[in-house]
Amino acid sequence: MLTLTPAMQKFILHWGEMGDRWGVNRSVAQIHALLYIAGQPLSAEEIAETLSMARSNVSTSIRELIGWGIVRPVLKVGERKEHFEALADPWETLDRVLQKRREREIEPTIRLLAECIESAKDNPKEDKHVAMRLESLRDLLIQGDAVVAAMRKLPSEAIGRLIKAGSKLKDLLTAR
Protein backbone atom coordinates (compact mmCIF):
# COMPACT_ATOMS: atom_id res chain seq x y z
CA MET A 1 0.00 0.00 0.00
CA LEU A 2 1.11 3.44 -0.88
CA THR A 3 2.12 5.53 2.11
CA LEU A 4 1.31 9.19 1.88
CA THR A 5 3.80 11.81 2.91
CA PRO A 6 2.42 14.76 4.89
CA ALA A 7 2.61 16.95 1.81
CA MET A 8 0.58 14.49 -0.21
CA GLN A 9 -2.01 14.11 2.51
CA LYS A 10 -2.43 17.82 2.88
CA PHE A 11 -2.85 18.24 -0.83
CA ILE A 12 -5.35 15.43 -1.21
CA LEU A 13 -7.52 16.67 1.63
CA HIS A 14 -7.50 20.21 0.33
CA TRP A 15 -8.26 19.14 -3.19
CA GLY A 16 -11.23 17.16 -1.96
CA GLU A 17 -12.44 20.20 -0.12
CA MET A 18 -12.06 22.40 -3.19
CA GLY A 19 -13.89 19.91 -5.33
CA ASP A 20 -16.71 20.01 -2.85
CA ARG A 21 -16.99 23.77 -3.10
CA TRP A 22 -17.19 23.59 -6.87
CA GLY A 23 -19.79 20.89 -6.99
CA VAL A 24 -17.52 17.89 -7.39
CA ASN A 25 -17.95 14.92 -5.12
CA ARG A 26 -15.33 14.92 -2.38
CA SER A 27 -14.25 11.32 -2.92
CA VAL A 28 -13.98 11.87 -6.64
CA ALA A 29 -11.76 14.88 -6.13
CA GLN A 30 -9.59 13.08 -3.60
CA ILE A 31 -9.06 10.13 -5.89
CA HIS A 32 -8.15 12.45 -8.69
CA ALA A 33 -5.67 14.25 -6.45
CA LEU A 34 -4.10 10.96 -5.47
CA LEU A 35 -3.75 9.73 -9.02
CA TYR A 36 -2.37 13.06 -10.07
CA ILE A 37 0.46 13.21 -7.57
CA ALA A 38 1.09 9.48 -7.61
CA GLY A 39 2.35 9.91 -11.14
CA GLN A 40 1.96 6.21 -11.76
CA PRO A 41 -1.03 3.98 -12.43
CA LEU A 42 -2.74 2.67 -9.30
CA SER A 43 -5.23 -0.14 -8.91
CA ALA A 44 -8.68 0.43 -7.42
CA GLU A 45 -7.59 -1.63 -4.47
CA GLU A 46 -4.55 0.50 -3.76
CA ILE A 47 -6.64 3.63 -3.99
CA ALA A 48 -9.23 2.27 -1.58
CA GLU A 49 -6.58 1.32 0.94
CA THR A 50 -4.58 4.49 0.64
CA LEU A 51 -7.56 6.75 1.09
CA SER A 52 -9.37 4.26 3.33
CA MET A 53 -12.64 4.28 1.47
CA ALA A 54 -14.87 1.45 0.29
CA ARG A 55 -13.93 -0.26 -2.95
CA SER A 56 -17.40 0.20 -4.35
CA ASN A 57 -17.00 3.85 -3.75
CA VAL A 58 -13.69 3.90 -5.56
CA SER A 59 -15.25 2.02 -8.44
CA THR A 60 -18.04 4.50 -9.02
CA SER A 61 -15.80 7.50 -8.47
CA ILE A 62 -13.30 6.24 -11.00
CA ARG A 63 -16.04 5.65 -13.49
CA GLU A 64 -17.03 9.26 -13.04
CA LEU A 65 -13.46 10.49 -13.52
CA ILE A 66 -13.22 8.45 -16.69
CA GLY A 67 -16.49 10.02 -17.75
CA TRP A 68 -14.88 13.42 -17.33
CA GLY A 69 -12.04 12.19 -19.46
CA ILE A 70 -9.35 13.06 -16.96
CA VAL A 71 -8.48 9.56 -15.78
CA ARG A 72 -7.92 6.57 -17.97
CA PRO A 73 -7.54 2.85 -17.39
CA VAL A 74 -4.13 1.37 -18.01
CA LEU A 75 -3.75 -2.31 -18.71
CA LYS A 76 -0.40 -3.71 -17.73
CA VAL A 77 0.87 -6.68 -19.63
CA GLY A 78 0.63 -9.90 -17.69
CA GLU A 79 -1.63 -8.27 -15.11
CA ARG A 80 -5.33 -8.79 -15.05
CA LYS A 81 -5.89 -6.08 -12.51
CA GLU A 82 -6.79 -2.77 -14.00
CA HIS A 83 -4.80 0.31 -13.10
CA PHE A 84 -5.68 3.96 -13.47
CA GLU A 85 -3.73 7.09 -14.11
CA ALA A 86 -4.65 10.76 -14.25
CA LEU A 87 -3.77 13.15 -17.04
CA ALA A 88 -0.35 14.57 -16.35
CA ASP A 89 -1.09 18.00 -17.80
CA PRO A 90 -3.23 20.24 -15.58
CA TRP A 91 -4.19 22.45 -18.52
CA GLU A 92 -5.46 19.47 -20.40
CA THR A 93 -7.37 18.45 -17.31
CA LEU A 94 -8.94 21.85 -16.86
CA ASP A 95 -9.82 21.85 -20.52
CA ARG A 96 -11.73 18.60 -20.31
CA VAL A 97 -13.55 19.64 -17.18
CA LEU A 98 -14.62 22.93 -18.68
CA GLN A 99 -15.77 21.14 -21.78
CA LYS A 100 -17.97 18.78 -19.80
CA ARG A 101 -19.42 21.43 -17.59
CA ARG A 102 -20.31 23.43 -20.67
CA GLU A 103 -22.24 20.49 -22.03
CA ARG A 104 -23.91 19.58 -18.80
CA GLU A 105 -24.72 22.95 -17.34
CA ILE A 106 -24.14 25.94 -19.55
CA GLU A 107 -25.86 24.62 -22.65
CA PRO A 108 -28.98 23.34 -20.87
CA THR A 109 -29.24 26.67 -19.11
CA ILE A 110 -29.06 28.52 -22.40
CA ARG A 111 -31.82 26.31 -23.77
CA LEU A 112 -33.97 26.88 -20.72
CA LEU A 113 -33.46 30.62 -20.96
CA ALA A 114 -34.58 30.53 -24.55
CA GLU A 115 -37.77 28.78 -23.49
CA CYS A 116 -38.39 31.29 -20.74
CA ILE A 117 -37.82 34.19 -23.11
CA GLU A 118 -40.28 32.68 -25.56
CA SER A 119 -42.95 32.23 -22.98
CA ALA A 120 -42.31 35.65 -21.49
CA LYS A 121 -42.79 37.24 -24.86
CA ASP A 122 -45.94 35.28 -25.59
CA ASN A 123 -47.49 36.20 -22.31
CA PRO A 124 -48.95 39.71 -22.66
CA LYS A 125 -49.20 40.12 -18.92
CA GLU A 126 -45.50 39.64 -18.49
CA ASP A 127 -43.48 42.77 -17.92
CA LYS A 128 -41.29 43.40 -20.90
CA HIS A 129 -38.20 43.89 -18.78
CA VAL A 130 -38.34 40.26 -17.70
CA ALA A 131 -37.67 39.13 -21.23
CA MET A 132 -34.96 41.75 -21.53
CA ARG A 133 -33.17 40.62 -18.42
CA LEU A 134 -33.39 37.00 -19.42
CA GLU A 135 -32.00 37.91 -22.81
CA SER A 136 -29.01 39.73 -21.46
CA LEU A 137 -28.29 36.83 -19.16
CA ARG A 138 -28.48 34.46 -22.07
CA ASP A 139 -26.12 36.67 -24.02
CA LEU A 140 -23.65 36.52 -21.19
CA LEU A 141 -23.74 32.75 -21.16
CA ILE A 142 -23.38 32.50 -24.91
CA GLN A 143 -20.49 34.91 -24.98
CA GLY A 144 -18.77 33.46 -21.95
CA ASP A 145 -19.19 30.07 -23.48
CA ALA A 146 -17.54 31.31 -26.67
CA VAL A 147 -14.65 32.84 -24.73
CA VAL A 148 -13.97 29.57 -22.98
CA ALA A 149 -14.28 27.70 -26.25
CA ALA A 150 -11.81 30.08 -27.88
CA MET A 151 -9.41 29.74 -25.00
CA ARG A 152 -9.55 25.97 -25.20
CA LYS A 153 -8.23 26.07 -28.72
CA LEU A 154 -5.13 27.99 -27.78
CA PRO A 155 -2.03 25.98 -27.00
CA SER A 156 -1.27 26.16 -23.32
CA GLU A 157 2.01 28.04 -23.82
CA ALA A 158 0.02 30.75 -25.54
CA ILE A 159 -1.75 31.56 -22.33
CA GLY A 160 1.42 32.89 -20.80
CA ARG A 161 1.81 35.17 -23.76
CA LEU A 162 -1.79 36.24 -23.51
CA ILE A 163 -1.10 37.61 -20.09
CA LYS A 164 2.08 39.36 -21.08
CA ALA A 165 0.45 40.72 -24.18
CA GLY A 166 -2.14 42.45 -22.05
CA SER A 167 -1.45 45.93 -23.34
CA LYS A 168 -1.24 44.90 -26.98
CA LEU A 169 -4.42 42.97 -26.57
CA LYS A 170 -6.14 45.97 -25.15
CA ASP A 171 -5.08 48.01 -28.17
CA LEU A 172 -6.33 45.33 -30.47
CA LEU A 173 -9.65 45.17 -28.79
CA THR A 174 -10.13 48.87 -28.37
CA ALA A 175 -9.37 49.49 -32.02
CA ARG A 176 -12.27 49.15 -34.33
Place this chain on the structure above:
Amino acid sequence: MLTLTPAMQKFILHWGEMGDRWGVNRSVAQIHALLYIAGQPLSAEEIAETLSMARSNVSTSIRELIGWGIVRPVLKVGERKEHFEALADPWETLDRVLQKRREREIEPTIRLLAECIESAKDNPKEDKHVAMRLESLRDLLIQGDAVVAAMRKLPSEAIGRLIKAGSKLKDLLTAR
Protein backbone atom coordinates in the same frame (compact mmCIF):
# COMPACT_ATOMS: atom_id res chain seq x y z
CA MET B 1 -47.09 39.81 -2.80
CA LEU B 2 -45.41 39.40 -6.09
CA THR B 3 -46.95 36.74 -8.30
CA LEU B 4 -44.55 34.80 -10.43
CA THR B 5 -45.33 34.03 -14.03
CA PRO B 6 -44.48 30.51 -15.25
CA ALA B 7 -41.39 31.81 -17.01
CA MET B 8 -40.15 33.46 -13.85
CA GLN B 9 -40.78 30.37 -11.78
CA LYS B 10 -38.98 28.14 -14.20
CA PHE B 11 -36.01 30.46 -14.28
CA ILE B 12 -35.78 30.83 -10.52
CA LEU B 13 -35.92 27.11 -9.92
CA HIS B 14 -33.32 26.38 -12.54
CA TRP B 15 -31.04 29.10 -11.28
CA GLY B 16 -31.24 27.67 -7.79
CA GLU B 17 -30.33 24.29 -9.17
CA MET B 18 -27.38 25.69 -11.08
CA GLY B 19 -26.15 27.54 -8.02
CA ASP B 20 -26.25 24.28 -6.15
CA ARG B 21 -24.08 22.55 -8.71
CA TRP B 22 -21.49 25.29 -8.53
CA GLY B 23 -21.33 25.35 -4.76
CA VAL B 24 -23.76 28.18 -4.11
CA ASN B 25 -26.54 27.67 -1.63
CA ARG B 26 -29.83 26.99 -3.38
CA SER B 27 -31.81 29.62 -1.47
CA VAL B 28 -29.14 32.20 -2.08
CA ALA B 29 -29.21 31.53 -5.81
CA GLN B 30 -33.01 31.59 -5.92
CA ILE B 31 -33.19 34.91 -4.16
CA HIS B 32 -30.63 36.31 -6.52
CA ALA B 33 -32.61 35.05 -9.49
CA LEU B 34 -35.75 36.65 -8.14
CA LEU B 35 -34.13 40.00 -7.52
CA TYR B 36 -32.52 39.89 -10.92
CA ILE B 37 -35.70 39.38 -12.91
CA ALA B 38 -37.84 41.46 -10.62
CA GLY B 39 -35.93 44.47 -11.83
CA GLN B 40 -37.11 46.48 -8.86
CA PRO B 41 -36.12 46.54 -5.21
CA LEU B 42 -37.96 44.02 -3.03
CA SER B 43 -38.24 43.82 0.73
CA ALA B 44 -37.11 40.78 2.67
CA GLU B 45 -40.72 40.12 3.49
CA GLU B 46 -41.81 40.10 -0.13
CA ILE B 47 -38.98 37.76 -1.00
CA ALA B 48 -39.89 35.38 1.80
CA GLU B 49 -43.51 35.29 0.72
CA THR B 50 -42.84 35.00 -2.97
CA LEU B 51 -40.43 32.12 -2.60
CA SER B 52 -42.20 30.79 0.48
CA MET B 53 -39.14 30.52 2.65
CA ALA B 54 -38.50 31.56 6.24
CA ARG B 55 -37.65 35.19 6.87
CA SER B 56 -34.62 34.28 8.90
CA ASN B 57 -33.41 32.34 5.93
CA VAL B 58 -33.95 35.28 3.61
CA SER B 59 -32.10 37.52 6.00
CA THR B 60 -28.95 35.43 6.07
CA SER B 61 -29.08 34.70 2.36
CA ILE B 62 -29.31 38.37 1.54
CA ARG B 63 -26.42 39.13 3.79
CA GLU B 64 -24.43 36.61 1.81
CA LEU B 65 -25.42 38.14 -1.51
CA ILE B 66 -24.41 41.54 -0.22
CA GLY B 67 -21.12 39.97 0.83
CA TRP B 68 -20.63 38.86 -2.76
CA GLY B 69 -21.31 42.41 -3.81
CA ILE B 70 -24.06 41.49 -6.24
CA VAL B 71 -27.06 42.70 -4.26
CA ARG B 72 -27.34 45.99 -2.48
CA PRO B 73 -29.77 47.49 0.00
CA VAL B 74 -31.92 50.32 -1.26
CA LEU B 75 -33.46 52.77 1.16
CA LYS B 76 -36.62 54.35 -0.06
CA VAL B 77 -37.51 57.79 1.21
CA GLY B 78 -40.32 57.76 3.71
CA GLU B 79 -40.02 53.99 4.13
CA ARG B 80 -38.25 52.40 7.01
CA LYS B 81 -38.38 48.98 5.47
CA GLU B 82 -35.23 48.04 3.65
CA HIS B 83 -35.42 46.89 0.04
CA PHE B 84 -32.90 45.00 -2.02
CA GLU B 85 -31.96 44.96 -5.66
CA ALA B 86 -29.57 42.89 -7.74
CA LEU B 87 -26.97 44.24 -10.11
CA ALA B 88 -28.61 44.77 -13.47
CA ASP B 89 -25.52 43.86 -15.49
CA PRO B 90 -24.77 40.13 -15.65
CA TRP B 91 -21.17 40.77 -16.66
CA GLU B 92 -20.66 42.91 -13.63
CA THR B 93 -22.24 40.19 -11.54
CA LEU B 94 -20.00 37.48 -12.95
CA ASP B 95 -17.04 39.73 -12.40
CA ARG B 96 -17.75 40.17 -8.72
CA VAL B 97 -18.39 36.49 -8.20
CA LEU B 98 -15.16 35.51 -9.90
CA GLN B 99 -13.30 38.06 -7.84
CA LYS B 100 -14.61 36.65 -4.59
CA ARG B 101 -14.02 33.06 -5.52
CA ARG B 102 -10.46 33.94 -6.41
CA GLU B 103 -9.94 35.38 -2.95
CA ARG B 104 -11.68 32.60 -1.13
CA GLU B 105 -10.59 29.55 -3.04
CA ILE B 106 -7.91 30.05 -5.64
CA GLU B 107 -5.53 32.11 -3.55
CA PRO B 108 -5.69 29.87 -0.48
CA THR B 109 -5.08 26.88 -2.72
CA ILE B 110 -2.02 28.52 -4.23
CA ARG B 111 -0.70 29.19 -0.75
CA LEU B 112 -1.33 25.62 0.32
CA LEU B 113 0.40 24.30 -2.76
CA ALA B 114 3.41 26.44 -1.96
CA GLU B 115 3.54 24.90 1.50
CA CYS B 116 3.25 21.40 0.12
CA ILE B 117 5.98 22.06 -2.42
CA GLU B 118 8.24 23.35 0.33
CA SER B 119 7.71 20.36 2.51
CA ALA B 120 8.03 17.97 -0.42
CA LYS B 121 11.38 19.46 -1.30
CA ASP B 122 12.61 19.37 2.29
CA ASN B 123 11.68 15.75 2.70
CA PRO B 124 14.46 13.66 1.14
CA LYS B 125 12.24 10.59 1.04
CA GLU B 126 9.69 12.32 -1.13
CA ASP B 127 9.76 11.45 -4.79
CA LYS B 128 10.92 14.43 -6.76
CA HIS B 129 8.04 14.14 -9.21
CA VAL B 130 5.59 14.98 -6.45
CA ALA B 131 7.07 18.44 -6.12
CA MET B 132 7.10 18.76 -9.89
CA ARG B 133 3.46 17.88 -10.26
CA LEU B 134 2.46 20.21 -7.47
CA GLU B 135 4.47 22.95 -9.11
CA SER B 136 2.84 22.59 -12.47
CA LEU B 137 -0.55 22.62 -10.82
CA ARG B 138 0.37 25.77 -8.96
CA ASP B 139 1.50 27.32 -12.22
CA LEU B 140 -1.85 26.53 -13.76
CA LEU B 141 -3.68 28.23 -10.95
CA ILE B 142 -1.44 31.28 -11.04
CA GLN B 143 -1.77 31.62 -14.77
CA GLY B 144 -5.48 30.93 -14.85
CA ASP B 145 -5.87 33.43 -12.10
CA ALA B 146 -3.99 35.98 -14.17
CA VAL B 147 -6.12 35.27 -17.21
CA VAL B 148 -9.29 35.87 -15.28
CA ALA B 149 -7.81 38.99 -13.72
CA ALA B 150 -6.87 40.29 -17.16
CA MET B 151 -10.31 39.53 -18.51
CA ARG B 152 -11.94 41.35 -15.65
CA LYS B 153 -10.22 44.55 -16.64
CA LEU B 154 -11.57 44.49 -20.15
CA PRO B 155 -14.77 46.38 -20.83
CA SER B 156 -17.59 43.96 -21.43
CA GLU B 157 -18.10 45.08 -25.03
CA ALA B 158 -14.52 44.07 -25.68
CA ILE B 159 -15.35 40.46 -25.02
CA GLY B 160 -17.44 40.28 -28.14
CA ARG B 161 -14.50 41.61 -30.11
CA LEU B 162 -12.22 39.11 -28.44
CA ILE B 163 -14.25 36.32 -29.89
CA LYS B 164 -14.41 37.82 -33.34
CA ALA B 165 -10.74 38.68 -33.24
CA GLY B 166 -9.92 35.03 -32.79
CA SER B 167 -7.66 34.73 -35.79
CA LYS B 168 -5.82 37.97 -35.17
CA LEU B 169 -5.38 36.97 -31.59
CA LYS B 170 -3.89 33.69 -32.61
CA ASP B 171 -1.40 35.50 -34.84
CA LEU B 172 -0.49 37.81 -32.03
CA LEU B 173 0.09 34.98 -29.65
CA THR B 174 1.92 32.76 -32.05
CA ALA B 175 4.30 35.55 -32.99
CA ARG B 176 7.25 36.00 -30.75
Place this chain on the structure above:
DNA sequence: TGCGTGTTTCTCTTCAGACAGAACAATCAG
Protein backbone atom coordinates in the same frame (compact mmCIF):
# COMPACT_ATOMS: atom_id res chain seq x y z
C1' DT C 1 -16.41 -24.96 -11.33
C1' DG C 2 -14.02 -21.84 -8.56
C1' DC C 3 -11.48 -17.67 -8.01
C1' DG C 4 -10.16 -12.95 -8.84
C1' DT C 5 -11.88 -8.64 -10.28
C1' DG C 6 -15.12 -5.07 -11.28
C1' DT C 7 -19.93 -3.21 -11.26
C1' DT C 8 -24.51 -2.44 -9.65
C1' DT C 9 -27.86 -2.12 -6.29
C1' DC C 10 -29.56 -1.65 -1.81
C1' DT C 11 -29.68 0.03 2.75
C1' DC C 12 -28.06 2.97 6.35
C1' DT C 13 -25.93 7.05 7.85
C1' DT C 14 -24.64 11.56 7.73
C1' DC C 15 -24.96 16.35 6.97
C1' DA C 16 -26.30 20.58 4.87
C1' DG C 17 -29.88 23.48 4.91
C1' DA C 18 -34.60 24.98 5.76
C1' DC C 19 -37.89 26.02 9.30
C1' DA C 20 -39.91 28.02 13.48
C1' DG C 21 -39.43 30.72 17.12
C1' DA C 22 -37.16 33.41 20.57
C1' DA C 23 -34.02 36.83 22.03
C1' DC C 24 -31.90 40.87 20.94
C1' DA C 25 -30.83 45.31 18.74
C1' DA C 26 -31.92 49.42 16.47
C1' DT C 27 -34.92 52.98 15.09
C1' DC C 28 -38.72 55.84 15.07
C1' DA C 29 -43.42 57.71 16.61
C1' DG C 30 -46.12 59.28 20.04
Place this chain on the structure above:
DNA sequence: CTGATTGTTCTGTCTGAAGAGAAACACGCA
Protein backbone atom coordinates in the same frame (compact mmCIF):
# COMPACT_ATOMS: atom_id res chain seq x y z
C1' DC D 1 -39.96 56.62 28.20
C1' DT D 2 -42.85 53.29 25.96
C1' DG D 3 -44.39 50.60 22.38
C1' DA D 4 -44.36 49.36 17.54
C1' DT D 5 -41.78 48.12 13.49
C1' DT D 6 -38.03 46.03 11.32
C1' DG D 7 -33.90 43.35 11.03
C1' DT D 8 -30.35 40.12 12.76
C1' DT D 9 -28.73 36.14 15.08
C1' DC D 10 -29.25 32.43 17.84
C1' DT D 11 -31.41 28.02 19.32
C1' DG D 12 -33.18 23.36 18.45
C1' DT D 13 -35.55 20.37 15.20
C1' DC D 14 -36.52 18.08 11.01
C1' DT D 15 -36.13 16.50 6.32
C1' DG D 16 -34.12 15.25 1.95
C1' DA D 17 -30.38 14.39 -0.71
C1' DA D 18 -25.80 12.77 -1.06
C1' DG D 19 -22.57 9.55 0.06
C1' DA D 20 -20.46 5.47 2.29
C1' DG D 21 -20.46 0.68 2.91
C1' DA D 22 -21.96 -4.18 2.21
C1' DA D 23 -23.73 -7.58 -0.36
C1' DA D 24 -25.30 -9.37 -4.50
C1' DC D 25 -24.33 -9.79 -9.15
C1' DA D 26 -21.67 -10.24 -13.57
C1' DC D 27 -17.82 -11.42 -16.09
C1' DG D 28 -13.70 -13.67 -17.61
C1' DC D 29 -10.09 -16.74 -16.96
C1' DA D 30 -7.66 -20.90 -15.41
